[in-house]
Amino acid sequence: MDVGAMGREAQKYVWEGAIPLQIHLHESEVTTLPHPSPALVLAPRMGYLPLLLPLLKPHFSSTLPPGVDTIWFEYKGLPLKWHIPTGVLFDLLCAEQERPWNLTVHFRGYPGNILTPCEGEDSVKWSFINSLKEAAYIVNGNCKNVMNMSQSDQVELWYSVLNGNMEAYQRVSSKLKLEKVGDQYVGKPNSNLLKSRTNTGETDTGGPVKTGRIPVRLYVWSVSKDFDDLEDAPQIDSWDQISYINRPVEIQREGKLRQMLHLT
Amino acid sequence: MDISSWDGTLSSSDFCLAAHAFTEKWKRINPVLPPWSWVPQAKITMVEGYLSLENMCILRSCEVQSYSHDVRYFDFHIVYSASYRVPVLYFRTYSSDGQPLLLEDIEKELPGKSTNVLMESKWTFITQEEHPYLNRPWYKLHPCGTSEWMKLLFLTDPSLGVSQGVPVELYLSSWISMVGQAVGLKVPLEMFNKRKE
Numbered sequence: 234m235d236v237g238a239m240g241r242e243a244q245k246y247v248w249e250g251a252i253p254l255q256i257h258l259h260e261s262e263v264t265t266l267p268h269p270s271p272a273l274v275l276a277p278r279m280g281y282l283p284l285l286l287p288l289l290k291p292h293f294s295s296t297l298p299p300g301v302d303t304i305w306f307e308y309k310g311l312p313l314k315w316h317i318p319t320g321v322l323f324d325l326l327c328a329e330q331e332r333p334w335n336l337t338v339h340f341r342g343y344p345g346n347i348l349t350p351c352e353g354e355d356s357v358k359w360s361f362i363n364s365l366k367e368a369a370y371i372v373n374g375n376c377k378n379v380m381n382m383s384q385s386d387q388v389e390l391w392y393s394v395l396n397g398n399m400e401a402y403q404r405v406s407s408k409l410k411l412e413k414v415g416d417q418y419v420g421k422p423n424s425n426l427l428k429s430r431t432n433t434g435e436t437d438t439g440g441p442v443k444t445g446r447i448p449v450r451l452y453v454w455s456v457s458k459d460f461d462d463l464e465d466a467p468q469i470d471s472w473d474q475i476s477y478i479n480r481p482v483e484i485q486r487e488g489k490l491r492q493m494l495h496l497t
Numbered sequence: 498m499d500i501s502s503w504d505g506t507l508s509s510s511d512f513c514l515a516a517h518a519f520t521e522k523w524k525r526i527n528p529v530l531p532p533w534s535w536v537p538q539a540k541i542t543m544v545e546g547y548l549s550l551e552n553m554c555i556l557r558s559c560e561v562q563s564y565s566h567d568v569r570y571f572d573f574h575i576v577y578s579a580s581y582r583v584p585v586l587y588f589r590t591y592s593s594d595g596q597p598l599l600l601e602d603i604e605k606e607l608p609g610k611s612t613n614v615l616m617e618s619k620w621t622f623i624t625q626e627e628h629p630y631l632n633r634p635w636y637k638l639h640p641c642g643t644s645e646w647m648k649l650l651f652l653t654d655p656s657l658g659v660s661q662g663v664p665v666e667l668y669l670s671s672w673i674s675m676v677g678q679a680v681g682l683k684v685p686l687e688m689f690n691k692r693k694e
Contacts, residue, residue, distance in 0.1 A: 314627070346597075349627050349634040366641060367580045374504070376641055448580065472632040479629065480579040 248399040250278035252323045253333035256285075256306075258293050262341055265296040273333065277397040278320025281357045282306050282313060282336075284395060289338060303343040305351070306336050309468055312344050315351045316360045317452075325452050325475065328466040358391050368448040369411060371481045378409045446481040453478065501652070505644030506582035509545070511665050516548050516575070518666035519673075526687045533575075538630055547630065548575040548669075555681050568593050573682065575669070576629055583643040584669065586676045587628055587635040600625070600636055623679070638676050647672060 257271045272292040274285055286304050306313040308326055313336070317325075323334055343350070350356065366376040382390070386405050393401035453476040460466055469475065507515065520533045531553055537546040551572040574587040590598045600623060628635040650671055670688040677684050 316627075345634070347633065349625055370641065371580050477629065 245399060247320075248277075248279055248397060248402075250320055251275045252278060252319055254285075255333040255335050256289060256338050257335065258296065259307075259337050259339045262293075262298060262339060263296050264298050269293055269296050271335075272338075276319045278318065278323075279394070279397060280319050281315060281317075281361075282319055282322075283315050283351050283357055284354060286353065290340075293338070293340070297340055300341055302340045303351070305339050305343055305348060307339070308334075308336055309470070311470060311472070312347050314348065314472070315357065316349070321452065325454060326469055329463040354395075361391070361394060362387070365409075369409060371446045371448040372411050382409075445484040447484065449478075449480060449482050451478040451480075452476070503648060503651070505646075505648035505651075507665070507668055508582065509577055509579060511668070512577040512584060513546070515665045515668045516546075519669035520548065522666070522670065522688060526685055536574075545577065547577070549573070553682070569598065571680070571682070573680075574628070574635070575673070578640050581640045581643065583640050583647070584672055585640045585643075586638040586673075586680070588638075588680060589635050638679060643672070646675060650675065 252275070254274045254276050255271045256274060258269055260268070263269065269292065272289055274288055276282070276285060283304055286302075289304070290302070305315070308322075311326070313322055313326075323330070327334055362379065366379045369376045369379045382405075386408065389401060390405040392398075393405065454469060454474060455476060456467060458467070516535060520535060523530070524532050531550060533548050533550045535546050536549045549572070553571045553573060555569050555571055569590055570593065571588055571590050575584050576587055577583075578585045590600075592598055622639050623636050624639060625634050626637045627633070647668070654671075670684070673682070674684045674688070676682075
């Protein structure tokens with residue numbers, strides 16, 4: 234299988250991935266007896282938890298206290314960041330993979346001091362498009378292609394994410410030309426900025442160098458003690474235990490991957 | 498070195514240089530105001546950081562009363578974006594009793610858009626997003642137009658005297674003169690003075 238085909242195979246594998254979830258309503262929001270049973274949902278890896286609202290609301294609505302719904306999720310007391318894809322959350326937080334993954338859902342009492350506000354599907358869509366713009370900027374040096382998307386393309390793109398439809402997604406995203414890393418972006422070594430007087434002697438070397446940049450977001454969980462089995466892994470009880478690195482990785486034109494991100 | 502080929506961005510190491518120059522200059526020129534401080538962040542093996550100015554008190558400019566609810570406090574953080582290669586302003590605002598304030602409450606008091614054509618909404622829109630280091634929601638001034646207006650600023654402002662290229666030390670002073678306007682942070686004119694005393 235050639236590299237291109239392997240890449241497409243890998244993409245398909247990720248798009249079709251899903252996490253079985255067992256979602257329990259937080260007991261403070263249960264107003265009826267008996268307690269409602271947990272909802273069983275197969276959540277796409279390439280999806281976002283708040284988008285499960287249409288599936289969860291009917292299941293729990295009869296028992297919720299009066300009020301406005303502001304859905305949020307937690308895992309073992311840790312409020313989940315809704316803008317992180319479900320698959321990433323699962324891989325990060327569930328060292329010994331639970332199947333199904335047991336989460337708690339809330340429809341009230343949004344922790345606005347910890348989580349950024351989420352007003353339903355629109356917030357998730359905005360966050361997604363924003364990330365897409367950032368990725369476009371990294372690959373192409375500008376986000377014009379995303380900003381200039383037609384209304385119908387935008388709608389189609391978002392629906393393909395909602396429905397986990399890879400073919401539809403690729404139909405629209407191919408117009409954004411985000412695959413051609415290294416062809417379009419011409420980076421300059423350092424910038425054209427003059428260093429301060431104390432730093433003279435450094436000048437731009439030669440002409441522009443063709444480099445490509447790939448958008449990368451890395452979540453790293455740091456542990457301070459060794460453990461033998463994943464089931465002995467300590468629990469993550471705060472996002473402060475996780476380092477978030479949002480930094481593009483550069484590739485040299487000749488195809489050598491020069492890793493700008495050193496992890497050891 | 499030709500400024501017309503500059504794209505308005507700066508590298509991560511330039512940002513560190515610019516930040517330290519900016520901090521020094523601010524302290525020198527505004528001894529009365531709270532100082533900016535560099536907050537280092539060790540990310541695995543790479544050391545980065547951001548600039549922080551906290552407990553900055555901004556009074557409503559048109560009122561003379563001294564009621565405590567007229568005083569707004571701001572925390573400003575200037576964080577480098579590796580994706581956009583520009584600084585980004587994060588801020589939060591609260592009243593004197595520590596209660597967080599909503600952007601809507603202060604937006605009506607922010608300077609009008611007529612003051613400067615560069616304050617068009619496409620360049621200065623504010624959203625609530627997660628702080629890159631602190632795992633909390635902060636207000637953020639969106640960075641995607643920054644490189645364009647920084648380039649424009651340096652090309653069109655004769656007082657910046659940039660025929661030889663863009664000096665790193667002036668980047669942040671100039672940048673904050675623009676973004677500061679969007680949030681009511683006034684930057685004294687001496688900050689843009691290129692002469693070294």
